[in-house]
Amino acid sequence: DISRTAERADMRVYLIGGIVRDLFLERPNDDIDIVVEGNGIDFAEHLRTDYGGSVKMHETFGTASWIHPSGLYIDVTSARLEYYERPASLPDVELSTLSEDLYRRDFTINSMALCLNPEVFGDLVDPFNGQADLRSKTIKVLHNLSFIDDPTRILRAVRFETRFDFLMDKQTESLALNSMARMRDLSAHRIVEEMKRLFKDEDPPGTIKRLFKLTFWQQFGVDDGSAEQSYIHAGQLKMFYEIHKPPAGQKARWFNYFAIPFFTSKKMYLMSQFSLTKRNNKFLQDIRNLSDMEGVERIREPGEFHRFLKHYEDEAIIFMIAKENMENEDIITSYLKRRIDMPIFLTGEDLIREGMKPGPHFRGILLDLEVAVLNGEINSRDEAVEWLH
Numbered sequence: 052d053i054s055r056t057a058e059r060a061d062m063r064v065y066l067i068g069g070i071v072r073d074l075f076l077e078r079p080n081d082d083i084d085i086v087v088e089g090n091g092i093d094f095a096e097h098l099r100t101d102y103g104g105s106v107k108m109h110e111t112f113g114t115a116s117w118i119h120p121s122g123l124y125i126d127v128t129s130a131r132l133e134y135y136e137r138p139a140s141l142p143d144v145e146l147s148t149l150s151e152d153l154y155r156r157d158f159t160i161n162s163m164a165l166c167l168n169p170e171v172f173g174d175l176v177d178p179f180n181g182q183a184d185l186r187s188k189t190i191k192v193l194h195n196l197s198f199i200d201d202p203t204r205i206l207r208a209v210r211f212e213t214r215f216d217f218l219m220d221k222q223t224e225s226l227a228l229n230s231m232a233r234m235r236d237l238s239a240h241r242i243v244e245e246m247k248r249l250f251k252d253e254d255p256p257g258t259i260k261r262l263f264k265l266t267f268w269q270q271f272g273v274d275d276g277s278a279e280q281s282y283i284h285a286g287q288l289k290m291f292y293e294i295h296k297p298p299a300g301q302k303a304r305w306f307n308y309f310a311i312p313f314f315t316s317k318k319m320y321l322m323s324q325f326s327l328t329k330r331n332n333k334f335l336q337d338i339r340n341l342s343d344m345e346g347v348e349r350i351r352e353p354g355e356f357h358r359f360l361k362h363y364e365d366e367a368i369i370f371m372i373a374k375e376n377m378e379n380e381d382i383i384t385s386y387l388k389r390r391i392d393m394p395i396f397l398t399g400e401d402l403i404r405e406g407m408k409p410g411p412h413f414r415g416i417l418l419d420l421e422v423a424v425l426n427g428e429i430n431s432r433d434e435a436v437e438w439l440h
């Protein structure tokens with residue numbers, strides 16, 4: 052579609068950035084970015100005229116999104132605008148040629164473009180040799196100031212390393228180390244956004260370790276020495292998620308991983324430097340309460356934990372286990388497993404039906420029942436009714 056419109060509109064049109072990288076890596080990517088040598092907004096309008104859908108304009112940036120009738124988003128930017136076409140109110144918006152657009156990007160593997168015009172369809176524009184770096188699995192910046200321009204790129208580099216099993220080249224890694232202190236200049240919001248993306252990827256324990264090596268955590272007050280413990284702790288959490296597979300997105304997994312280095316350094320208070328949601332703060336509070344809880348280490352039956360831990364999230368309990376190195380760790384783990392699929396044999400309604408007078412004591416009875424179920428003493432509804440009498 053785009054190719055035919057490019058021909059009709061007589062504009063050079065390129066696929067650019069992450070989508071080109073992912074095409075070569077044969078990985079799925081719905082983020083379609085195209086660049087036209089000409090006016091991007093005009094080109095998006097051409098696409099709409101030819102194929103329907105709708106156009107969203109972002110005039111200040113000279114860009115537009117064409118929304119294909121199927122709902123797919125295609126972002127269109129302008130690589131070159133004639134002088135008179137520049138938005139007059141914004142003289143400092145820089146508009147440039149395709150190569151300059153590529154030069155402003157983060158890594159060589161993200162700085163390639165594929166021409167979409169029919170006569171040269173598939174021609175690769177690769178001024179920084181991104182192809183070779185894809186082959187050698189290397190993340191390489193285009194110039195020495197790249198991380199100074201934008202320190203979040205260091206986090207992007209780590210993300211691509213883990214996601215594709217690539218590595219930064221020596222020069223890029225040493226630039227990352229040297230620019231790491233700039234991370235502190237970023238807003239809490241930007242760090243948090245990058246953390247969300249970083250901990251969505253395949254290997255959170257590896258990511259945590261790598262960020263220690265690059266001194267990311269240390270910028271925010273975490274101790275150097277807690278790297279190993281954080282790695283182990285993250286591994287436990289990952290294993291938990293693999294076994295229990297809570298619905299994706301339901302829980303703030305990224306946050307739980309993000310909290311680990313602060314937790315293992317015993318410096319959770321430092322997390323207040325990131326603007327946290329109520330939910331995040333509640334989680335931190337729960338971990339603190341659990342760490343202070345007395346008597347749990349003496350418990351020997353899964354059900355007994357329930358009296359202490361009923362109202363705590365699974366992940367908070369995992370934090371407690373990781374910290375205390377408890378002797379009865381296996382029992383807590385089996386408590387967690389049983390609790391996740393604990394059957395409900397009786398409800399308050401059932402108690403009334405069994406002739407009991409409703410009241411606040413119901414809560415205690417139902418808790419005792421849950422404890423007995425978790426201990427394996429009650430295994431069916433009939434047994435529960437019998438237990439009641």
Ligand code: CTP
Nearest residue numbers: 068069070082155156157158161162201203204
């Ligand atoms: N980019 C950049 N510097 C940044 C962010 C982005 O140079 N700090 C450039 C990269 O060339 C990247 C493109 O903008 O390819 C699009 O960014 P984005 O969609 O965030 O990244 P993708 O590379 O598409 O990665 P992902 O697959 O994770 O979306």
